[in-house]
Structure formats: C-alpha cells, structure tokens
Amino acid sequence: MSRFTRTAASGKPARPAPAPKPRADRPTGPGTAWRPFPRAAWTDVAVLSVLSLLGVLGLETSFGDYNFLVAGLGGLVVGTGIAMLGYSLRLGVVTSVLAGILAYFLLGTPFTMPGEALLGVFPSVSSTAGLALGAVFGWKDIVTLGTPVEAPYYMPVLPYFAAWLIALAGTMLASRWLPTRPRTVWRTGILLIGPVLLYLTGILMGTDKTYFAGLRGVVFAVVAIVWIGWRRTKTESADAQGAARLFRRKILGTATLVLGAVLIGALVGGVLAPDPKSRYVLREEIQPPFDPLEFPSPLAGFRQYTKTLADTPLFSVTGLQPGEMLRLASMDAYDGKLWNVAAADSLVGGSGSFRLVGRTIPAPSLVTSNQDSTVTIDVTGYEDVWLPGVGYPTTVDFDDAASQDESETLRYNAESGTAVLTSGVESGYQYTVSAMLQQTYRDEDLANVPVADVQLPAVQNIPDVVVAKAIEYAGTADTPIDSLRAIEQALKTKGFLSHGLASDGIPSRAGHGADRLNELFTRTQMVGDEEQYAAAMALMARSLNYPARVVMGFAPDVPEEAGAIEITGTDVTAWVEVAFEGVGWVPFYPTPDQTDVPQDQTPKPMTEPQPQVRQPPRMDNEADDLLTAVEIADTKDEDKDKDFELPGWAWVVIGSVGIPLVLLGVPLLVIAALKSRRRRRRRSRGTGDQRAAGAWSELTDGFAELGFEVPRSSSRRQVAVSLEAQLAAQLADTSGASDVVDAAAFVAPHRLVPVADSVDSAVFGGQRIEDDVVESNWTAAMASLATAGKSAGRLRRIFARFRLRSKRDWSQVNVRGSRGSGPGRR
Incomplete structure (x- = not known):
C-alpha cells in the first residue's frame, strides 16, 4: 500500500505534493x-x-x-x-x-x-x-x-x-x-x-534513362550518414574540453566522408555504372493494357482487302469445314464515322476490354453450341493485331517455336469472340484454334424468342434516312426475328453489290460514315459492298432497340474434304449479329448478290410554261386559329420542367467545398460520438465509487484535450494542484491580471482539490456511495471543466470537441487506475 493510501485510510489530511516541474518542451504557463x-x-x-x-x-x-x-x-x-x-x-x-x-x-x-x-x-x-x-x-x-x-x-x-x-x-x-x-x-x-x-x-x-543518378545517390548517402552521425550523441553531456575535442572529431570525420563519397562517386561510379538497358524499372516489366482504339477500325480497312490485297495470300487454313467462316473482329460502337470496339473505360467488360489469357480461353456468357471445330492457321501475308479465328475459341496453341513467346501477348474478349496479339501478327506464325460454333436456328424456332438484354455502347449520329428505312422495311412485323429478316431481305433484293473496282459497272465509294450511308439510301439505286450493307443493317436494328453488332471476317469457298484453304483479300466479308435471349448471337447477311446495276434511262419530263395568275390577298384571321392558349401554356410548362438543372456554380461549390467537408466531417462526427459514449458510460455504468472515479477521469481528459498538461503517475490531489496552477495562469492571461497569485481568485468557485478529495474519499472509503454523492462529483467536475473551456478560448474549445486524449495519456490513466484497491480498482 502506497504512502498516499495509508494517509487516506487513517483519516489524516493528505499533504499536497508539489506540482511536477513542467518539461522544457511543454510549457504550462500563460499562452499554452x-x-x-x-x-x-x-x-x-x-x-x-x-x-x-x-x-x-x-x-x-x-x-x-x-x-x-x-x-x-x-x-x-x-x-x-x-x-x-x-x-x-x-x-x-x-x-x-x-x-x-x-x-x-x-x-x-x-x-x-x-x-x-x-x-x-x-x-x-x-x-x-x-x-x-x-x-x-x-x-x-x-x-x-x-x-x-x-x-x-x-x-x-x-x-x-x-x-x-x-x-x-x-x-x-x-x-x-x-x-x-x-x-x-x-x-x-x-x-x-x-x-x-x-x-x-x-x-x-x-x-531506363537516368537523371543525374550518380550525383543524386552520392548526395543522398552523404546527407543521410552525416545527419545520423551528428544527431547520435550530444556534446552537452561532456565538459568544455571534451565537447571541443568531440566537435573537432566530428568535423574531421564529416570532411573525410564527404571527400571519400565524392571521389568514389566521380571516379569509381563512372567505371562501375551498370548499362542503362539492364536498369530495372517497372515500366519494362509491366505489360500495359491493350487499347484497341490506338489501332484503326478493322472495318475501315475493308476496301484495302478487296483492292490492294485481292490476290495476296494472307494465310492458309487447315480443318475448315464447308460453310464455316473466320472471325476477325466484332464491333458494337458507332460514332457517326466508324463502327469500332467500345472504349475500354466506357463500358465495363465491353468489346474494347481485352484480358490477358493463357492457352485456355474463357467461354462467353451468351452462346449455344452443338458443334466444335479445330483449325490450324499458317500466316503468310497478313499483318495486324487482330488474330483470325473460328467461332468462339476455347484453346489457342502457337505451334511454331519462333512464335511460342507470342502466346504471352495474347489478349481476348470473351463476349465478342475477338482475340488480339499486342505484339502484332506477322508472317510465319502458325497456331491452332479449337472453338465452339454457334448453333443455327430456323426462324420458326425464334418466333417467340425476345432479343437478349445485352449492355452495348450507345450508337451516335444515326442518319435520319436509316431510321426511316428501318421502319419502312420492318413494316408490320410483330416479332424481332420477322423485323430483322424483313430488313435483311429488303437490303438484299433492292440493293446491288459493288466493291468500287474498275471492273464494276457502277462506282461505289468506300466508308460507312453517316454521309456514306445517307448516300446509300438517297441515290436512285443502293450500291455498296459488305461494309456498307452490314453497317446499315446494324444501325437499323439498333434504331429499333435490337442489340446488334457488325462482325468482320473471311468467307472462303470450302469444298468437301478440302485440305489447306488459301485465304486472299477477295474472301473478306462482313455481317450482322443480333443477340437473342437464351440462344446467342444470330447472324444476318444483308449484302445482295446482284452485281449488274440497271441503267436509269427514263426521260425527264419537259417543263411547260404556265400562265401567271395573281394570288388573292392573304386573310389575317386564318393565322389566329393555328394556336390555342392551352397548347402554349402546356408547352411552356413542359419546357420549364425539362430545362431545370443545377447551375454550374452550384456544382463547383459542391465539389470544392462539399467533398473536403465530407472527408473531414465524417471522422470528426465519429470522434464526437466516441466521446459522448465515453462520458455516458462513465456516468451511468458501474458502482457508485466507479462512477465517481469516472467523473475525475472525465475532468482530466477534458483538461488534456483543452491543451493543459495533466501530470502522469501522480495522485489526484497532485494533479488537481497542478491543473489549478495552470488554470489560474491562463485565467490571468486572458483576464489581464498582473499576478498569477491574484488570478487564483478566479479559480476559487471551481477549485479542483475538493473534487479530487471527494473522489478519493468515494474510491478509498470502502463504503457504499449514494447517487447524490456521485452526481455532486460530476456537477463539480463539469463546472470546473466549463471554466477551463471558457479560459482556453473559442478555437481551443472547438478543437477539444473533436480531440481524444493521446495514447500515452491513456496508458498512464490505466496505470494509475490499477494502483487503486478495493471498490475503486479499475
């Protein structure tokens, strides 16, 4: 039992211990x-x-x-x-x-x-x-x-x-x-x-390039080592002669270190510096994500295959069955100029999101298959990043030893069935693709099947004539498959095929932008090739809210029991695929087979002059009947509701003020809630002596959070004496009192020593503490804390509301609490 405990048990007044001497780096006087x-x-x-x-x-x-x-x-x-x-x-x-x-x-x-x-x-x-x-x-x-x-x-x-x-x-x-x-x-x-x-x-x-690497390294090492050496010991602990001798040694050692570092860095570093190519940087080790938008749209180069590469062997395929086609790329985004894959950051998991895969390829979420196919492709004249394949691949094996490492650059989009090699497909590559083929369905099987709910990027800048023709061609069809077949048949029967070659009977401009598609439907005859017809039908389907995309690939003539099939530029093609629920992507081929475009020889009617007839005067009262007051009022109300939006300055205020306030306000609210919970638990839980001790803990925590120095490992009376002295000094500073002793009169109504003595009596008295005694202790403690808050100033009171006592103070509180015995032990 400590000396303080014996004194309290004997009933003798405890002699107040002197207030602990404040630390030099923690002033406790005025202006704390x-x-x-x-x-x-x-x-x-x-x-x-x-x-x-x-x-x-x-x-x-x-x-x-x-x-x-x-x-x-x-x-x-x-x-x-x-x-x-x-x-x-x-x-x-x-x-x-x-x-x-x-x-x-x-x-x-x-x-x-x-x-x-x-x-x-x-x-x-x-x-x-x-x-x-x-x-x-x-x-x-x-x-x-x-x-x-x-x-x-x-x-x-x-x-x-x-x-x-x-x-x-x-x-x-x-x-x-x-x-x-x-x-x-x-x-x-x-x-x-x-x-x-x-x-x-x-x-x-x-x-792999450096920016004064040797100079920065030498300076960094010298500054760090010298700093650690100078800050390790204190010369103040030695006498004058020893401190001077130690100082000279430090100066000599520092000069030696700096000189040695400069010589080593300038002479040896230049000889032993590693080759920049062997420099380890994350940029060279991490493969950047593949961005397909950095490359031209595959469909934009359609005419290059039919004109420049028409007779060029691109690759040979072994194992291709009659009716099978090679897929190159699937495109579901249109911006008025091109069909392309969606931007990787615009749609999660969209057609532009390519993932690194190994030999095994993930399966798409929407496909039905009852047939598999395995083909081997030998690349001869094809050069691009898009990897030709068949169906929806399940495995890809690079057979050639020279291209074995290229499998590490294989990226794949499972939903579109499109694969790419980020390093590029080159002549001499050989690989084997095993894939599952989409099952074919009759129109009768799809009569009651709705289109699938597939998230696709929104198409933009669809020409009005394309939307009008979609409605016209779909007619009165009441099912998706009937509407799509009607559009497909209208394009096949009313249009003509032309690749724009010199041998074609009528010119056909390349491209599939909005102007080219507008020209396709406004000319006397529809003339184009797979590029224009597939692009047009996909936009027609999208205008009717059907999930459609354009697929580009190759469709060679495959005879029965054929060996290796040589693919040239003339085999390029494009078609449309529409997603049906529980079925998969059903293909449509809208390109016509007719190549002979009939010449329009209908003579133009001759104009005959007509006699001029003077028109009667305009009746002003006719215009009064065109509008009604009801229509004008409704229009204004609708426009008012439609155009309502937050002004720009409101968004600026929300972003620049609201976000920082949320980041700061949420933690502050958490701290305030924790403090409120702490006070409530101390005041309401436990026995009477524990709740009385809680009043003292709340008081000392409040003083510490206001910036007062609460002595550690001291009795309650010692703490009360120290806090009274600090409070008196602070009140004197804020009230303009010239003497700290006179300022003690300000503390008299709310002295802390009686509170400390009352709490000690409750904790160490060994008797049952009534509720009124507990409440009196809490009332006195809160009154003293309120006086301290008023003397601290408004700024410190605000900070104290959202401040928790430091961890070291909490550990000391626990130590002091463990020293008590009997009912007051915490």
Whole structure:
C-alpha cells in the first residue's frame, strides 16, 4: 500500500505534493495554446525535406518537364506545414492527420492542376476529383503510359501526393516521437524510411534513362550518414574540453566522408555504372493494357482487302469445314464515322476490354453450341493485331517455336469472340484454334424468342434516312426475328453489290460514315459492298432497340474434304449479329448478290410554261386559329420542367467545398460520438465509487484535450494542484491580471482539490456511495471543466470537441487506475 493510501485510510489530511516541474518542451504557463516547434526538430525536418526532394527528382525521366517538381515541392510544403502547425496548436495525431487531408485537397490544385483551378488558386470539381484519382490510380498509369506522361490530367498529383505523405509522417515523427526518446541510430534511421521509399519510387517508376543518378545517390548517402552521425550523441553531456575535442572529431570525420563519397562517386561510379538497358524499372516489366482504339477500325480497312490485297495470300487454313467462316473482329460502337470496339473505360467488360489469357480461353456468357471445330492457321501475308479465328475459341496453341513467346501477348474478349496479339501478327506464325460454333436456328424456332438484354455502347449520329428505312422495311412485323429478316431481305433484293473496282459497272465509294450511308439510301439505286450493307443493317436494328453488332471476317469457298484453304483479300466479308435471349448471337447477311446495276434511262419530263395568275390577298384571321392558349401554356410548362438543372456554380461549390467537408466531417462526427459514449458510460455504468472515479477521469481528459498538461503517475490531489496552477495562469492571461497569485481568485468557485478529495474519499472509503454523492462529483467536475473551456478560448474549445486524449495519456490513466484497491480498482 502506497504512502498516499495509508494517509487516506487513517483519516489524516493528505499533504499536497508539489506540482511536477513542467518539461522544457511543454510549457504550462500563460499562452499554452501555442507551443514553439522543437529546435532540434528543425534540423531533422530540413534534412528530410532535402532527401525527399532528391527522391522526387528521380521522376524527371517519366514526366519530361519540371511541372512534377513544382507539384513535389508543393507536397513537401503542405505536409510539413500542417504537421508543424498541428504540433504548435497541440492537436492530437488524429486531428493533425485530418487537417493534413483537408489541406491536401484545398491547397493541392495550384501545385498540380492550375489550369483546372478557379481563379488560378481555388479547387474546382475536376481538380478535387483529380487529386483523389491521382493518389489512387496514378501509380498504375505512370508505369503503363508512354513517356513523357502528359495524360490523364491528374498525373502531376502523383509526386504531390507522395511528397505530402512523406513530409506529413516524417515531420510528425521528428517533432512528437523522436524528441521524447534517447537518440539512437535505429530511431533516427526510422525517419529515413520515407525518403528512401520515395527515392526507390523515382527509380522503379522511371525509365531506363537516368537523371543525374550518380550525383543524386552520392548526395543522398552523404546527407543521410552525416545527419545520423551528428544527431547520435550530444556534446552537452561532456565538459568544455571534451565537447571541443568531440566537435573537432566530428568535423574531421564529416570532411573525410564527404571527400571519400565524392571521389568514389566521380571516379569509381563512372567505371562501375551498370548499362542503362539492364536498369530495372517497372515500366519494362509491366505489360500495359491493350487499347484497341490506338489501332484503326478493322472495318475501315475493308476496301484495302478487296483492292490492294485481292490476290495476296494472307494465310492458309487447315480443318475448315464447308460453310464455316473466320472471325476477325466484332464491333458494337458507332460514332457517326466508324463502327469500332467500345472504349475500354466506357463500358465495363465491353468489346474494347481485352484480358490477358493463357492457352485456355474463357467461354462467353451468351452462346449455344452443338458443334466444335479445330483449325490450324499458317500466316503468310497478313499483318495486324487482330488474330483470325473460328467461332468462339476455347484453346489457342502457337505451334511454331519462333512464335511460342507470342502466346504471352495474347489478349481476348470473351463476349465478342475477338482475340488480339499486342505484339502484332506477322508472317510465319502458325497456331491452332479449337472453338465452339454457334448453333443455327430456323426462324420458326425464334418466333417467340425476345432479343437478349445485352449492355452495348450507345450508337451516335444515326442518319435520319436509316431510321426511316428501318421502319419502312420492318413494316408490320410483330416479332424481332420477322423485323430483322424483313430488313435483311429488303437490303438484299433492292440493293446491288459493288466493291468500287474498275471492273464494276457502277462506282461505289468506300466508308460507312453517316454521309456514306445517307448516300446509300438517297441515290436512285443502293450500291455498296459488305461494309456498307452490314453497317446499315446494324444501325437499323439498333434504331429499333435490337442489340446488334457488325462482325468482320473471311468467307472462303470450302469444298468437301478440302485440305489447306488459301485465304486472299477477295474472301473478306462482313455481317450482322443480333443477340437473342437464351440462344446467342444470330447472324444476318444483308449484302445482295446482284452485281449488274440497271441503267436509269427514263426521260425527264419537259417543263411547260404556265400562265401567271395573281394570288388573292392573304386573310389575317386564318393565322389566329393555328394556336390555342392551352397548347402554349402546356408547352411552356413542359419546357420549364425539362430545362431545370443545377447551375454550374452550384456544382463547383459542391465539389470544392462539399467533398473536403465530407472527408473531414465524417471522422470528426465519429470522434464526437466516441466521446459522448465515453462520458455516458462513465456516468451511468458501474458502482457508485466507479462512477465517481469516472467523473475525475472525465475532468482530466477534458483538461488534456483543452491543451493543459495533466501530470502522469501522480495522485489526484497532485494533479488537481497542478491543473489549478495552470488554470489560474491562463485565467490571468486572458483576464489581464498582473499576478498569477491574484488570478487564483478566479479559480476559487471551481477549485479542483475538493473534487479530487471527494473522489478519493468515494474510491478509498470502502463504503457504499449514494447517487447524490456521485452526481455532486460530476456537477463539480463539469463546472470546473466549463471554466477551463471558457479560459482556453473559442478555437481551443472547438478543437477539444473533436480531440481524444493521446495514447500515452491513456496508458498512464490505466496505470494509475490499477494502483487503486478495493471498490475503486479499475
């Protein structure tokens, strides 16, 4: 039993212990709301900033210009400044981190995306979103995009975020953690983890070229080693003669280290520097995602096959059965100019999303098959990224030893049945494709089958004549299969086939843009080839809300029991596929077989002059009957409802103010809820002595959160004496009192010593504590805490509402609580 416990048990008044001497780095007198940044930490922060800047410079090879350096410097300034401000304002770790996140969004725009800022400084919706996207996706983009990295617009956020994070964490460690512990090599080295990671980031996310790698490495090593050596010991612990001798040794050792590093870096480093090609960077190890939009649309090169490559052997196919066709690519996106695959970022899992696959190919979600096929393809004159195949492949085996490594570049889209080689298909490749073929159905089998609910990208800029012709050709058909067959037959019977060759009877312009399709239907005769007819029918089907796509491939004539079939440019074709529920993609072939276009020899009617007749005057009262008041009123109401939308400035305010407030407000609300729960549990749970002790715990926690220094490992009376002295000093400062002793009169109505004595009596008295005694303790504690809050000022009261006592204080509270005995033991 401690001395304090014996005194309390004997009933003698306990002698108040002297207040603990305040620490030099934690002033407790007037003005405790602000504390100066530790002098020793200034050097640490400066060294960490220099080392972090050396690491950021390694990203120069990826960005090419020095905009990234501005972003990196901005991140260092914002992170370091917020950490130092949080220390001086006595903010907790959680509060400082939340303030750092808020500053990250509010101050990052001018450093990273000045073009997106409002008035050049303030964040906008796009810049706020970019600050979040760059921190999450910038790491992936920088190693998959080509250098210099100029897009997306949020790429400068990457060095800003990295520097901000390292600066915030390093400054908080240098000011809060390191000064309170003995300075050792490993503790100092912990602060180097952030700059070292930033330096390695500049290497791994750069290119095989270097940016003053030797100079940056030597400077980084010298600064780090000298800093650790100088900060390891303190000369103040020795006498004057010993301190001088130690100082001279440090100077000599530092000069020797710097000279040796310069000689090694300049002479030996230049000889032993590795070849840039052997430099390990993630950009060379990570295969970037395949973007099909970087290559021309397959359908755009249709006429190249029929004209330039008409007689050129492209590849030979072994195992192809009569009626089977080779698939090249499936396209389901139209922008008014081209049919193409959808952009990879516009539709998840769409036709533009190609995944790396091995030998086994994933099966599509919508297909019915009752037949398999295996073909071997030998490439001769074909060169492109699109890999020809048959049906929906299940396995792809590259047989030739020279192209065996190319299987690692195989990408596949299961839904469209399209495969690509990102390295390109070249002459000499040989591979075997095993696939399942889509089952064929009769129209009678599809009479009651609806079209499938397939998510496809929206088509744009459909010519009006195409929509009108779709309605005209579909006629009165009441089922999807009947409507599609009607459109197919109308195109086949009313149109004529022409590839635009010199041997064709009538010219046919290439392309399938909106102007070309408009010409197809407005001329006297429809003339075109598979490119125009397939593109037109797919747009007709899409205008009727049928999921349709265009497929390009090759349709050679395959005789019975044929061996190797040679494929040339004349075998190219295109058709339309429409998805039916539970069936799969049903093909349609709208291209006509007729090639002889009849000449239009109908004589034009001769014009005959007609006598001029004077027209009667216009009746003004006829126009009055064209509109009614009811129609005008309804139209205005509909337009008013239709055009209502939020103004642009509202979206700007929501993005620039709302997002940071949410990021900061949610954690603050959580902290407020935890504190409310803590107070409620202390006041209502447990026995009387435990609830009385809870009043004292609530009081000391409240004082600590207001910035007061609560002594650790002290009795309640000692803590009360120390807090009364601090409160008196603070009241004197805020009230203008000249003497701290006179200011004690301000504390008299709410002294803490009686509260401490009352709680000690309840905890160590060994008697049942009534509810009125508990409530009196809580009332006195809350009154004292309210006085402290008024003296602290409005700013500190606001911070205290969302601040939790530090972890070290909590551990000391638990230690003090465990020292009690009897009913008061916690």
